[in-house]
Amino acid sequence: MLVVLCGEQRPPDMDSIERTATVRYTREDGLAEALPGADALFVYDFLSAAVPDAWPAADRLRWLHIASAGVDPVLFPGLRDSEVVLTNSRGVFDNSIAEYVLGVVLAFAKDFARSLRLQDEIRWLHRETDRIAGRTALVMGTGPIGRAIAVMLRAAGMKVAGIGRRARESDPDFGTVYASAELTDHLPEADYVVAVAPLTEQTKGVFDADAFAAMKPTARFINVGRGELVVTGDLVEALRAERIAGAALDVFDTEPLPAESPLWTMDNVLISPHMSGDFVGWRNTLVEVFADNYERWRTGQPLRNVVDKQLGYVPSGSPGAEERDAS
Amino acid sequence: MLVVLCGEQRPPDMDSIERTATVRYTREDGLAEALPGADALFVYDFLSAAVPDAWPAADRLRWLHIASAGVDPVLFPGLRDSEVVLTNSRGVFDNSIAEYVLGVVLAFAKDFARSLRLQDEIRWLHRETDRIAGRTALVMGTGPIGRAIAVMLRAAGMKVAGIGRRARESDPDFGTVYASAELTDHLPEADYVVAVAPLTEQTKGVFDADAFAAMKPTARFINVGRGELVVTGDLVEALRAERIAGAALDVFDTEPLPAESPLWTMDNVLISPHMSGDFVGWRNTLVEVFADNYERWRTGQPLRNVVDKQLGYVPSGSPGAEERDAS
Numbered sequence: 323m324l325v326v327l328c329g330e331q332r333p334p335d336m337d338s339i340e341r342t343a344t345v346r347y348t349r350e351d352g353l354a355e356a357l358p359g360a361d362a363l364f365v366y367d368f369l370s371a372a373v374p375d376a377w378p379a380a381d382r383l384r385w386l387h388i389a390s391a392g393v394d395p396v397l398f399p400g401l402r403d404s405e406v407v408l409t410n411s412r413g414v415f416d417n418s419i420a421e422y423v424l425g426v427v428l429a430f431a432k433d434f435a436r437s438l439r440l441q442d443e444i445r446w447l448h449r450e451t452d453r454i455a456g457r458t459a460l461v462m463g464t465g466p467i468g469r470a471i472a473v474m475l476r477a478a479g480m481k482v483a484g485i486g487r488r489a490r491e492s493d494p495d496f497g498t499v500y501a502s503a504e505l506t507d508h509l510p511e512a513d514y515v516v517a518v519a520p521l522t523e524q525t526k527g528v529f530d531a532d533a534f535a536a537m538k539p540t541a542r543f544i545n546v547g548r549g550e551l552v553v554t555g556d557l558v559e560a561l562r563a564e565r566i567a568g569a570a571l572d573v574f575d576t577e578p579l580p581a582e583s584p585l586w587t588m589d590n591v592l593i594s595p596h597m598s599g600d601f602v603g604w605r606n607t608l609v610e611v612f613a614d615n616y617e618r619w620r621t622g623q624p625l626r627n628v629v630d631k632q633l634g635y636v637p638s639g640s641p642g643a644e645e646r647d648a649s
Numbered sequence: 650m651l652v653v654l655c656g657e658q659r660p661p662d663m664d665s666i667e668r669t670a671t672v673r674y675t676r677e678d679g680l681a682e683a684l685p686g687a688d689a690l691f692v693y694d695f696l697s698a699a700v701p702d703a704w705p706a707a708d709r710l711r712w713l714h715i716a717s718a719g720v721d722p723v724l725f726p727g728l729r730d731s732e733v734v735l736t737n738s739r740g741v742f743d744n745s746i747a748e749y750v751l752g753v754v755l756a757f758a759k760d761f762a763r764s765l766r767l768q769d770e771i772r773w774l775h776r777e778t779d780r781i782a783g784r785t786a787l788v789m790g791t792g793p794i795g796r797a798i799a800v801m802l803r804a805a806g807m808k809v810a811g812i813g814r815r816a817r818e819s820d821p822d823f824g825t826v827y828a829s830a831e832l833t834d835h836l837p838e839a840d841y842v843v844a845v846a847p848l849t850e851q852t853k854g855v856f857d858a859d860a861f862a863a864m865k866p867t868a869r870f871i872n873v874g875r876g877e878l879v880v881t882g883d884l885v886e887a888l889r890a891e892r893i894a895g896a897a898l899d900v901f902d903t904e905p906l907p908a909e910s911p912l913w914t915m916d917n918v919l920i921s922p923h924m925s926g927d928f929v930g931w932r933n934t935l936v937e938v939f940a941d942n943y944e945r946w947r948t949g950q951p952l953r954n955v956v957d958k959q960l961g962y963v964p965s966g967s968p969g970a971e972e973r974d975a976s
Contacts, residue, residue, distance in 0.1 A: 601779065
């Protein structure tokens with residue numbers, strides 16, 4: 323028996339799964355009632371925070387799959403300490419997020435926001451703009467999304483380095499990866515700083531006042547990871563004081579971003595509503611990924627994308643971490 | 650003796666040239682007075698239309714260099730039929746225009762203009778957006794700028810084909826190049842149509858109602874070449890009737906774009922003021938390119954970037970067409 327935690331919409335394309343499983347669809351408020359007797363839980367509403375509260379009702383759960391790359395919303399002590407296997411949707415968002423990041427890098431370099439605002443004023447105002455060739459991007463997060471970003475930015479002519487758990491040279495995608503502990507040492511080198519690390523106890527709030535103070539005044543900060551990687555007040559202050567030149571933010575510590583947030587009205591900030599990876603067709607792809615794992619589970623094969631619940635992500639090179647091409 | 654036709658500003662970094670030449674700087678209205686006795690003319694104000702009128706005063710001119718890639722403003726019959734050698738600034742703008750084109754492709758795919766307008770309304774509205782991987786771009790213009798665009802778009806995962814004077818397979822940058830006469834046959838294949846051909850009698854007005862009718866309703870048209878490649882009224886009508894999905898326009902048949910143009914206020918149009926190639930430092934690079942050719946001219950070496958005045962551009966593979974790295 324499978325429980326599917328839905329938001330406003332149910333997942334598409336569930337027919338094949340319904341042929342071999344009893345599927346119980348529920349919203350957040352019905353989760354505790356739905357879980358007793360369930361063998362598997364598909365968290366399709368991947369931003370829901372309802373799982374921890376409903377957890378005591380999971381009396382025979384063996385597998386939880388989440389329709390996202392980040393697993394932080396379900397990585398609470400009850401799950402971490404249990405025998406329940408956690409899998410994620412690693413691979414679905416890699417290339418679309420990479421395109422998005424390259425897009426905002428170019429939007430900053432070419433001053434697109436200003437062009438659009440000048441257009442709205444019917445104003446012809448020539449400016450000189452930046453090249454991206456030879457500019458340096460520092461990408462915090464060396465999982466598949468960070469790798470796709472690195473590959474894309476380098477293909478467009480940029481220099482790229484990564485920040486990961488372990489320092490290493492000759493990484494196939496990043497070249498150099500610096501250890502997280504050295505983040506502040508390397509921030510001064512970057513024209514663009516990209517946050518895409520998983521949210522863990524180690525990464526929470528890592529972009530704080532010290533980090534922003536270490537960046538170039540011309541640097542742009544791009545967050546496509548999680549809002550909680552950032553101390554939002556420190557970011558607001560850094561932008562306000564022009565200690566950095568701009569930010570493109572797709573994720574926030576509170577979503578939707580509250581109307582009273584000063585970020586909305588800063589003209590050096592680009593806001594998007596947690597959509598950088600959500601290409602047309604993504605919901606179908608998320609269900610395909612789940613269905614593939616469901617078939618493996620049903621037939622006793624090893625699952626893909628098994629999360630290391632202590633680390634908080636799928637370790638690269640792990641047997642369940644085969645790459646998927648979601649394009 | 651060298652005459653420099655300036656706009657509002659004189660060119661920077663002219664010291665080295667002034668050491669070996671008598672340099673006469675003039676604005677448009679003084680050109681006819683300045684030309685008698687001049688051996689060379691540096692058209693630094695590259696959009697000026699003043700050269701044809703002043704031409705009868707050029708009594709010993711042997712060389713004209715223009716600070717742009719397009720030579721259409723100076724390619725009038727008097728020059729074409731004369732012995733005066735024409736050189737351009739081929740190579741300076743290639744990579745910055747390529748970055749710009751990739752930027753607007755991504756801006757369309759990721760719906761950045763809408764994100765910015767929603768931000769201005771403090772509105773959180775999730776949307777699904779397009780991938781660019783596997784999408785097709787058709788680039789009309791196979792000179793160095795078109796080539797840089799092709800390379801950049803392909804590096805970002807797109808399929809690319811060119812439209813040039815002669816059809817050919819296995820082009821190193823484009824793969825396939827179709828002949829200009831086949832443009833309309835291939836427009837239906839393109840998600841993005843990029844105009845970057847030189848303006849000549851053959852290319853003038855090639856993007857007309859028939860061309861827009863041949864494009865996909867989802868296609869975006871990008872013009873970084875010359876406004877006169879387009880029949881503007883037909884473009885406006887195609888956008889208004891949603892026969893194409895959008896346009897990014899950096900060049901116009903009248904510049905600055907008049908305030909009464911309907912293009913300004915169409916929300917599927919991105920306007921920029923003829924700046925796609927104008928990276929920070931471009932003016933210095935333009936003078937470097939001129940100074941290099943000036944030194945060749947002074948010492949009797951062959952000039953670079955000699956324009957074929959019948960074709961209206963520097964033919965690729967011609968001895969004077971060595972590539973320059975302007976990055």
